[in-house]
Amino acid sequence: MDAAENRHIDSGEKPSSAPLYGISDVSVTTGISAFTIRYYDKCGFFPNLQRDRRGARLFSDADLFQLHLVEALRKSGLSIEGIQYFVRLSKRGDATKAERLRILRAQETVLEYQRDELDESLKRLHSATMDLDVAGDSE
Amino acid sequence: MDAAENRHIDSGEKPSSAPLYGISDVSVTTGISAFTIRYYDKCGFFPNLQRDRRGARLFSDADLFQLHLVEALRKSGLSIEGIQYFVRLSKRGDATKAERLRILRAQETVLEYQRDELDESLKRLHSATMDLDVAGDSE
DNA sequence: ACCACACTTAGAGTAACTCTAAGTGTGTCG
DNA sequence: CGACACACTTAGAGTTACTCTAAGTGTGGT
Numbered sequence: 312m313d314a315a316e317n318r319h320i321d322s323g324e325k326p327s328s329a330p331l332y333g334i335s336d337v338s339v340t341t342g343i344s345a346f347t348i349r350y351y352d353k354c355g356f357f358p359n360l361q362r363d364r365r366g367a368r369l370f371s372d373a374d375l376f377q378l379h380l381v382e383a384l385r386k387s388g389l390s391i392e393g394i395q396y397f398v399r400l401s402k403r404g405d406a407t408k409a410e411r412l413r414i415l416r417a418q419e420t421v422l423e424y425q426r427d428e429l430d431e432s433l434k435r436l437h438s439a440t441m442d443l444d445v446a447g448d449s450e
Numbered sequence: 451m452d453a454a455e456n457r458h459i460d461s462g463e464k465p466s467s468a469p470l471y472g473i474s475d476v477s478v479t480t481g482i483s484a485f486t487i488r489y490y491d492k493c494g495f496f497p498n499l500q501r502d503r504r505g506a507r508l509f510s511d512a513d514l515f516q517l518h519l520v521e522a523l524r525k526s527g528l529s530i531e532g533i534q535y536f537v538r539l540s541k542r543g544d545a546t547k548a549e550r551l552r553i554l555r556a557q558e559t560v561l562e563y564q565r566d567e568l569d570e571s572l573k574r575l576h577s578a579t580m581d582l583d584v585a586g587d588s589e
Numbered sequence: 590a591c592c593a594c595a596c597t598t599a600g601a602g603t604a605a606c607t608c609t610a611a612g613t614g615t616g617t618c619g
Numbered sequence: 620c621g622a623c624a625c626a627c628t629t630a631g632a633g634t635t636a637c638t639c640t641a642a643g644t645g646t647g648g649t
Binding site: 473474484488492503505506507 | 595597613
């Protein structure tokens with residue numbers, strides 16, 4: 312459906328300096344669907360995204376880093392709106408560093424909490440599995 | 451809003467055998483909102499749930515265990531429909547043990563994967579934090 | 590008897606995707 | 620050169636799992 316869209320992108324453009332990736336490549340390597348990536352772009356998460364003459368998105372390594380950051384922030388439960396705020400801060404430069412740092416640290420704490428919760432759930436699920444397993448031994 | 455609903459439940463009902471909990475107690479101890487618990491009930495996740503004469507839900511320890519199981523399964527990404535299927539299997543008894551075990555094991559694997567992903571995100575977020583921190587040191 | 594409060598059901602609202610439809614543009618193949 | 624295969628666009632509908640509100644009922648404590 313969305314595969315192998317940009318076979319030609321990396322071929323003869325500018326093999327010298329910065330590598331650029333098509334949306335399908337990015338989708339495959341990150342595991343995030345092209346739909347979602349376009350949605351994130353519409354949300355303004357990639358302020359410096361380039362396009363080729365067809366209008367197709369060209370992701371730089373910096374954009375890829377940004378995508379991973381967005382993914383991490385989303386996983387920590389930060390809303391789209393919250394990330395838009397973060398991106399706006401980034402665009403305003405050095406003056407907003409402290410605030411951004413505060414946000415990142417806070418979400419880091421959330422992720423740590425979630426990891427612990429997940430571990431708890433895993434343990435519960437495992438014990439439920441064990442219960443069933445033992446109880447089913449008689450059959 | 452929903453707090454201290456069932457102050458009277460545990461008082462003089464049947465202090466002898468099985469303890470029963472009101473929805474607000476359950477909500478507080480599990481961290482799951484009363485709205486969501488009622489929603490889960492409507493989904494059929496508590497087939498043996500008791501009620502008092504007002505019609506208020508009374509959760510046994512078994513129901514609490516079930517709620518935790520549901521939470522774990524939801525966290526692993528199993529849909530409401532999937533959990534309904536699991537509950538239907540449970541109601542059919544021993545004959546369905548193998549299938550239920552298969553489901554639990556599969557979701558356990560998913561949770562393990564998610565934990566790794568979360569760890570990955572945590573690392574990325576941490577490195578982003580560090581980057582900002584170091585870059586901001588000059589100010 | 591009265592009031593506060595938790596209950597009910599029905600249904601509307603929300604976030605974040607997730608996907609479809611309709612239409613456009615480009616590179617390649619014959 | 621013309622057909623074709625795709626990936627693009629925007630707009631908007633659909634989905635999931637909550638999340639909450641509204642309107643009305645019922646019970647226990649004072």
